[in-house]
Amino acid sequence: MAVDIKSGQSISLRKGYDVRLVGEAKGKPSHLQVNRFGISPYSFNGISPIPKVVVEVGQSVQAGDPLFFDKVRPGIHYVAPVSGEVIEINRGAKRSIASVVILADKQNQHKVFNVPSIDADRGKIIAFMCESGLWVHLNERPFDQVPSVETIPTNIFVSTFDTGPLAPDYELIIEGDEAAFKTGLDVLSKLTDGKVILGLDGKNKNTKFGSFKNAVTNWFSGPHPAGNVGVQIHHVAPISHHKSVWTLGVQDVLTIGKMWTTGKYDASRIVAVAGHVKNPMYAKTYLGASVADLIHGQLENGSFRFISGDALSGKQIDGDGYLHFRDDQLTVLKEGKDFEMFGWLVPMKARPSISKTFLSSIFGKKEFDVTTNSHGEKRAFVETGKMESVLPMNIYPQHLMKAILAQDIEKMEGLGIYELTEEDVALCEFVDSSKNPVQSMLRDGLNYIKEQG
Amino acid sequence: MALIDFFRKIEPDKKKSPLLHTAYDAFFTFLYVPDTVTKGGAHIKDGMDLKRLMTMVVLALTLCYLYGTYNVGHQHFIAMGQYPEFWDGFHLKLVFGLIKVLPIYIVSMVVGLGIEFYFAAKKGHAVEEGYLVTGALIPLVMPPDIPLWILSLAVIFAVIIGKEAFGGTGMNIWNVALLARVFIFFAYPLSISGDQVWVSGFEKIAEGASTHYGWIHNVFNGIFGSFGWETFKPGTIVDGFSGATPLALAYNGGWEKVTSVFSEHNLLWGAIPGSIGETSKVLILIGALFLVVTKVASWRIMLGMILGAIGTTFLLNAIGTTPFMTVTWHQHFLMGSFLFAMAFMATDPVTAASTNKGKWIYGILIGFLGMIIRVMNPAYPEGWMLAILLMNTFAPTIDYFVIDSNIKKRLSRG
Numbered sequence: 001m002a003v004d005i006k007s008g009q010s011i012s013l014r015k016g017y018d019v020r021l022v023g024e025a026k027g028k029p030s031h032l033q034v035n036r037f038g039i040s041p042y043s044f045n046g047i048s049p050i051p052k053v054v055v056e057v058g059q060s061v062q063a064g065d066p067l068f069f070d071k072v073r074p075g076i077h078y079v080a081p082v083s084g085e086v087i088e089i090n091r092g093a094k095r096s097i098a099s100v101v102i103l104a105d106k107q108n109q110h111k112v113f114n115v116p117s118i119d120a121d122r123g124k125i126i127a128f129m130c131e132s133g134l135w136v137h138l139n140e141r142p143f144d145q146v147p148s149v150e151t152i153p154t155n156i157f158v159s160t161f162d163t164g165p166l167a168p169d170y171e172l173i174i175e176g177d178e179a180a181f182k183t184g185l186d187v188l189s190k191l192t193d194g195k196v197i198l199g200l201d202g203k204n205k206n207t208k209f210g211s212f213k214n215a216v217t218n219w220f221s222g223p224h225p226a227g228n229v230g231v232q233i234h235h236v237a238p239i240s241h242h243k244s245v246w247t248l249g250v251q252d253v254l255t256i257g258k259m260w261t262t263g264k265y266d267a268s269r270i271v272a273v274a275g276h277v278k279n280p281m282y283a284k285t286y287l288g289a290s291v292a293d294l295i296h297g298q299l300e301n302g303s304f305r306f307i308s309g310d311a312l313s314g315k316q317i318d319g320d321g322y323l324h325f326r327d328d329q330l331t332v333l334k335e336g337k338d339f340e341m342f343g344w345l346v347p348m349k350a351r352p353s354i355s356k357t358f359l360s361s362i363f364g365k366k367e368f369d370v371t372t373n374s375h376g377e378k379r380a381f382v383e384t385g386k387m388e389s390v391l392p393m394n395i396y397p398q399h400l401m402k403a404i405l406a407q408d409i410e411k412m413e414g415l416g417i418y419e420l421t422e423e424d425v426a427l428c429e430f431v432d433s434s435k436n437p438v439q440s441m442l443r444d445g446l447n448y449i450k451e452q453g
Numbered sequence: 454m455a456l457i458d459f460f461r462k463i464e465p466d467k468k469k470s471p472l473l474h475t476a477y478d479a480f481f482t483f484l485y486v487p488d489t490v491t492k493g494g495a496h497i498k499d500g501m502d503l504k505r506l507m508t509m510v511v512l513a514l515t516l517c518y519l520y521g522t523y524n525v526g527h528q529h530f531i532a533m534g535q536y537p538e539f540w541d542g543f544h545l546k547l548v549f550g551l552i553k554v555l556p557i558y559i560v561s562m563v564v565g566l567g568i569e570f571y572f573a574a575k576k577g578h579a580v581e582e583g584y585l586v587t588g589a590l591i592p593l594v595m596p597p598d599i600p601l602w603i604l605s606l607a608v609i610f611a612v613i614i615g616k617e618a619f620g621g622t623g624m625n626i627w628n629v630a631l632l633a634r635v636f637i638f639f640a641y642p643l644s645i646s647g648d649q650v651w652v653s654g655f656e657k658i659a660e661g662a663s664t665h666y667g668w669i670h671n672v673f674n675g676i677f678g679s680f681g682w683e684t685f686k687p688g689t690i691v692d693g694f695s696g697a698t699p700l701a702l703a704y705n706g707g708w709e710k711v712t713s714v715f716s717e718h719n720l721l722w723g724a725i726p727g728s729i730g731e732t733s734k735v736l737i738l739i740g741a742l743f744l745v746v747t748k749v750a751s752w753r754i755m756l757g758m759i760l761g762a763i764g765t766t767f768l769l770n771a772i773g774t775t776p777f778m779t780v781t782w783h784q785h786f787l788m789g790s791f792l793f794a795m796a797f798m799a800t801d802p803v804t805a806a807s808t809n810k811g812k813w814i815y816g817i818l819i820g821f822l823g824m825i826i827r828v829m830n831p832a833y834p835e836g837w838m839l840a841i842l843l844m845n846t847f848a849p850t851i852d853y854f855v856i857d858s859n860i861k862k863r864l865s866r867g
Contacts, residue, residue: 019497165497240866311496333497336490339457343486344504351500357509357747358500372490376502377482379581380623383506384807385751396808399856414860422494429495433506434623439494 005155005195005216010202011235013222013392017354017427019165021311022367023280023332025272029172032283036290037082038099038322039067042092044136046145046450048072049096055086064111064133064265067100076146079133081267081287083109099322104286110264118186118260125190129256133265137252138191139326140244141233142418143446153246155194155237158185160209160250161201163227164310164423168272168329170250172282174208177254184257185215192246199232222392230424234393239419251328255287271323275311275332276304276369288322294330295319305372307331312426313439336373344376351375354390354431379434387428387438395419397428401438404445409452412445457485475574482579507582509749511589513740514797517730518593520723522550524733525597528726529654533664534691539724544682548673550597553653554729557592560601564608565591572617581622583629583803584612590630590797593730594790594838595637596645597653603641607633627845628804631838638838648696651726658696663689698727699788700827700835707776708784720787731793734786741796750800753812754819758795761820762786769828777828789827794819794837804845808855815851819844 041047051068055061061084066077084104092098113132116124126149129135140147147153160170174181188196195216201207202221210217218236220226229247239245248256251269258266267287274280277298285294291306307314308324311331315324323330340347350360352368360368387397395416403411422439429438460481465473481487483504491498526546527539536542565588566580573580591608611633616625637645644650649658656665664687674684699720702710715725723733731737744750766782773779786792799805799819806815819840826836833839 021497238863238866305490305496307496313495316493316496331496337488339485339488341457341485344502345508347500352497353500355499355501355506355748357505357749370497372496373486374489374491374498375486375500376498376504377487377489377579379503379579380621382503382583382623382803384802384805385809385812388809394859394862396856396859398807399852411860414863415856416859416863426495430497431499431501433499433501433503435498435502437492437494 005197005237007216007218009236010219010221012202013220013226013231013235015389015392016163016223016225017352017390017431018163018223019312019352019427019430020367021165021275021352022369023275023277024166024367025168025274025280025282027281029270029282029284032285032294033296034283034285034289034293035104036087036101036293036322037084037104037286037288038088038090038101038290039078039081039288040099040322040324041068041078041097042099043325044078044146045143049094051078051097053089053097053100055089055100057086057089059086060084061086061102062109062111063267064113066133068097073148075127075149076130076135077133078136079265101322108286110266113259113263113265115260115263118183118190122190125187132259134256134259136325137248137255139247141230141239141247141421142244143450144421147244147246151244153192153194154240154243155233156188156192156196156246156248157199157229157233157236158196158215158248158250158253159199159227159229159232160207161199161204161227162310162329163224164312164329165224166272166274166280166329166331167227167310168270168282171204171208173250173270173328174254177257178208178211180254180257180261181209181250182212182214182257183260184253184255185212187256187260188246188248188253189214194237197232197236199227199229199236201227225390225424225427226392228424230419230421231392234395234419249326249328252326269328272329273298273332274329275307276300276334277332287325291317291319291321291323291330294323295332299332303335303337305333305335307333311370312430313423334369334371336371338371338373340373354386355433374435376433376435378436381434381436383433386431386433387425390427390431391425393419393424397425397438400445401436401441404441404448407448409449412449417442417445417449460484471577472570472574475580476570479570479573479580503582504585506749507585509747510586510744510797513743513749514589514593514730516736516739517733517793518554518589520733520736521593521730522554523547524550524723525553525653525729526550527724528597528652531724532652532655532658532690532694532696533688535688542683544677545685549654549670549685552669552673553597554592556601557595557597557599557604557729558589560604561591561608562588564605565612568609568612568617572621576621578621583616583622586801587611587629591633593793593797594630594634594728596650597729598650599637599644603637603644604633606640607636610636623803625803626849627842628798628801631798631842631845634838635842648698648701651698651728652696655690658694659690660692660694661689663687696726699725703780703784703788704777704831708780710776711784711788717787728790731790734792737792737796741792744796744800750796751802751805751812753809754800754805754816755795757813757816758799758820758823761817762791762824763820764817765821765824769824775828780828785824785827789835790837791823794823794841798837799841799844804848806848806851806855808852811848811851811855814855815844815848818847 053068061080082104084102087103088101090098197216200219202219308327400415467474526549530536615632619625655662670685677684699711745752763782769778823836823840
């Protein structure tokens with residue numbers, strides 16, 4: 001089983017496309033006054049829709065106090081990112097819990113944890129992580145879900161750079177926190193029989209992430225999605241049948257590491273506020289920050305869409321919503337609810353495209369000011385080879401989609417559905433001239449497989 | 454915004470008159486990109502949609518249309534020994550060509566799109582843009598004298614049996630434009646093969662046969678006369694003119710026989726008799742290049758087909774028992790519809806193989822089969838139509854094996 005995993009490989013990927021948009025976050029991260037923080041069960045795939053909320057409106061909590069748990073797995077806590085007063089427990093469709101909202105204290109108070117030694121046995125560390133809210137920072141693939149405590153992952157992967165549109169620069173984020181990151185990696189290596197594997201940015205040979213000796217490191221260069229952890233897994237140690245790997249974001253590793261270096265549940269986050277805002281910037285705040293607070297005074301007139309994550313695979317959130325659990329980017333886009341005369345033939349404004357039929361794509365325009373217009377309506381699959389050209393994996397996405405439509409599980413598995421998640425096929429959806437909802441089709445396929453057991 | 458307000462006001466009711474609404478929707482979305490925004494998934498989308506994609510192919514065909522139309526007139530006058538220089542009698546050749554080609558184009562579009570609109574309304578879908586290309590391709594592969602009723606039948610057959618029966622755009626197995634042509638080829642062979650059909654405007658193609666002008670030519674004679682220009686005058690086909698195409702000549706006497714009638718210059722630029730749009734090799738190559746550069750058509754299929762055809766020609770050259778077998782590959786490329794089939798027919802993404810490896814195999818096999826049919830089979834003067842339709846049939850099989858090897862590789866990882 002133990003596949004030999006090489007370190008120090010330089011993997012150069014040719015397929016893909018960098019979607020370059022205006023409004024990249026710039027400058028040093030600065031403190032931003034955010035008052036409200038929300039944790040939403042919707043951030044987690046596969047959680048039961050009505051988790052047990054253990055706090056009441058008006059109750060005070062400290063950072064690290066449990067807010068709710070999944071009734072199926074009661075030991076795994078979802079905890080408060082900051083201290084303060086619980087002011088809202090919002091419900092969505094069918095009485096599901098939409099979010100638990102905390103009005104933050106001016107001075108963050110942390111719950112005191114009795115942190116086990118890093119050399120404690122695996123079971124002890126896992127029990128502690130479940131209780132302290134660290135466990136839910138882990139993400140299990142396939143299916144992108146919080147892992148069950150029984151699983152032992154084949155490997156644990158962390159991508160240290162993000163190639164998505166307007167993505168944050170993790171070099172800025174790790175600055176000053178290298179020790180906590182290193183400790184985080186040590187903790188993770190306790191959890192797997194395999195390796196902890198970092199994907200490094202091949203375009204940045206001086207990356208700070210290159211110095212961690214307690215993990216396997218490989219370099220990836222190429223256009224988006226080279227920074228996607230799914231692509232990196234595919235090239236280093238692909239997910240096999242019925243075996244799972246875990247993935248984490250850089251800031252999740254920091255949260256885990258800081259528990260051991262400081263004894264606190266530290267959910268501080270540096271968030272890129274990017275896109276169609278007056279001043280794209282990096283904000284120092286905490287996990288689950290309120291969108292309204294993040295964009296305070298940042299909007300011009302007009303109708304905007306707020307996206308937790310990037311413009312290709314992020315989730316749309318309301319203006320009074322909160323960033324999702326695993327996201328450290330808020331993208332603001334102009335809504336494109338406009339008719340455009342002959343826009344399909346002679347567009348009024350440059351728009352990104354992988355085809356070479358636009359003047360802007362021939363002359364290599366640098367950055368695009370995009371809207372959410374779909375530039376055409378849904379049609380049957382016609383073009384071929386286009387999705388493959390932006391997916392740097394040995395996978396046939398269009399055939400996989402057809403297998404999903406046909407609900408042919410054997411074929412879905414054979415065509416590699418377990419190696420993919422929404423963000424990996426986001427570019428496929430972007431380029432598809434027939435405008436099919438590729439990401440939600442993929443999720444439907446994954447859900448179907450899960451339902452059928 | 455006044456114009457769009459007007460258009461939105463006249464939108465017919467979808468329930469009461471579905472056909473009218475479908476037609477309205479097709480024209481409205483042609484005029485305006487709809488205001489649909491992304492919902493979930495990718496929040497931004499590539500500027501390319503099916504309309505634009507299809508229009509790119511139509512654009513690539515434009516030169517073939519312009520040249521083909523003029524060449525119909527040019528061939529007509531050549532047969533009479535009049536205006537032998539290409540640009541002589543420009544207005545006569547152009548008008549003669551337009552009189553022939555425009556009705557063919559209109560019939561192809563009206564009949565085909567009419568069926569598409571009907572089925573779209575029935576299914577409650579928007580009209581898919583695929584027929585824009587099919588409808589533009591069909592006239593280009595027709596002889597200029599094709600009777601319009603036969604053309605209509607062919608389009609009806611191709612669109613209903615070949616496309617809608619399979620579920621419409623994106624679902625068909627065979628190339629719809631070629632299906633229209635093959636229908637005529639088997640149902641009305643005399644109107645699309647032999648020496649008689651490639652030069653138009655005569656009662657028949659034989660020495661001394663006289664021209665066949667109609668009322669419309671007289672109308673234009675009136676206009677031209679009022680400017681003091683030359684007019685359409687009755688004439689006869691000159692001695693020694695056979696109407697034979699280069700392929701028919703090559704079959705009988707190899708390359709020498711071809712060049713005794715047509716110069717290489719004319720073969721290259723296309724001043725030869727043939728189907729309307731497939732004679733000019735240079736302009737077809739320009740169109741092909743456009744499709745490759747814009748990434749609209751697959752270069753793998755095109756290159757595969759070229760390699761397959763060249764390889765097969767070498768094989769045939771080595772055997773060399775008939776005059777046609779001795780024709781070299783670059784001579785082959787100057788004759789017939791190889792390049793047109795390569796650029797515009799084989800590359801149809803719906804009916805071609807859909808995997809990159811599959812596209813190579815598909816292209817190479819078309820090149821091989823088409824060349825074999827062209828050279829070896831006296832019953833079929835040209836092989837590409839049948840070769841492409843045959844490989845259309847096998848494209849899913851090719852893909853199946855490519856996909857299957859991907860699946861096996863993944864499963865073998867354990």
